[in-house]
Amino acid sequence: VTNIFEEEDVSGGLPLKERPVGHQLYELAVSKQIDGILSDNVSRMFRDMEDGICMANRFREAGIKVFFVDYGAHPIDIETESGFIWFVMQLTMAHLERMKIKKRTKDALRMRRNNGYATSHVPYGFDKELGTGKLIPVESEMKYAKTIIEFRDARLWSYEKIADELNFKGIPAKKGGKWDKKTVSNVYKYHTQLKNGSPIN
Numbered sequence: 001v002t003n004i005f006e007e008e009d010v011s012g013g014l015p016l017k018e019r020p021v022g023h024q025l026y027e028l029a030v031s032k033q034i035d036g037i038l039s040d041n042v043s044r045m046f047r048d049m050e051d052g053i054c055m056a057n058r059f060r061e062a063g064i065k066v067f068f069v070d071y072g073a074h075p076i077d078i079e080t081e082s083g084f085i086w087f088v089m090q091l092t093m094a095h096l097e098r099m100k101i102k103k104r105t106k107d108a109l110r111m112r113r114n115n116g117y118a119t120s121h122v123p124y125g126f127d128k129e130l131g132t133g134k135l136i137p138v139e140s141e142m143k144y145a146k147t148i149i150e151f152r153d154a155r156l157w158s159y160e161k162i163a164d165e166l167n168f169k170g171i172p173a174k175k176g177g178k179w180d181k182k183t184v185s186n187v188y189k190y191h192t193q194l195k196n197g198s199p200i201n
Contacts, residue, residue, distance in 0.1 A: 002034060013047045013098045016055050026055075029064045036065035038075070042087060043094035052091040056084075124174050124187045144171055145191045152188050159184040 007021040016022040028034045037059065039045045046052035056078055059066050067075035068087070078087040122128050125145045126135040144166070151157045151165070159181035166179045173179045 001038075003028065011047065011098075015048065015051045016045065029059055030062050032062060032064075034064065036067065038067050038069055041068055041070040042090040043097070046091055047094045047098040049091055049095045052095075053088070056087065122174070123190050124183075125191060141174075145187055148184060148188050149191060149195070159188070 003025075005021050005025050007019055010019050010021075014022075017026050025037070029037065042052070046055065056066065060079070066078050068078075068090075069075045071086075071090075076086055077083045122135065125138060125141045127138050128134070129136050148162055148166075151162045152159075157165075163179035163181050163184045166173075166184070171179075173183050177183075
């Protein structure tokens with residue numbers, strides 16, 4: 001064993017090459033500074049089907065052996081037919097589990113928003129009540145949220161043009177920042193859904 005790679009608080013759904021430690025491992029492998037990779041199980045390395053298959057093929061092309069050891073008395077070698085089939089099955093399960101977690105998280109956040117509670121950030125037009133986290137309207141911001149909807153629906157202005165107008169008039173975005181087309185788009189979509197009584201995604 002020449003190196004031990006540990007990566008905490010980084011999702012396995014992120015492509016291996018885009019993770020700080022995963023990138024180090026990848027570079028050592030493709031430059032053939034190591035002979036093989038030993039991992040506890042598939043989900044510790046990959047939770048994305050496309051990334052897992054692509055990396056397995058890339059390691060194979062570089063002549064790097066890949067083994068998974070947490071599944072019985074003998075390590076699983078993905079170079080063998082049975083080992084590769086097993087790898088794809090475990091990768092599929094890891095990918096599906098990530099999808100379930102993502103959906104459960106999205107549903108929970110949507111429920112909080114629809115019940116009037118803040119999630120990761122407080123939307124424009126609201127502040128967060130101390131203690132409960134419940135959203136309370138901010139009249140000055142609500143006024144400009146309505147202005148954004150009017151500019152978009154009645155005047156058919158682009159998000160970029162609306163942002164330029166708000167910045168020109170010195171109207172601050174949330175936390176005093178500048179407006180851009182993305183922040184205007186977010187405010188428009190959120191308050192349009194709120195106005196129509198639709199579930200907020």
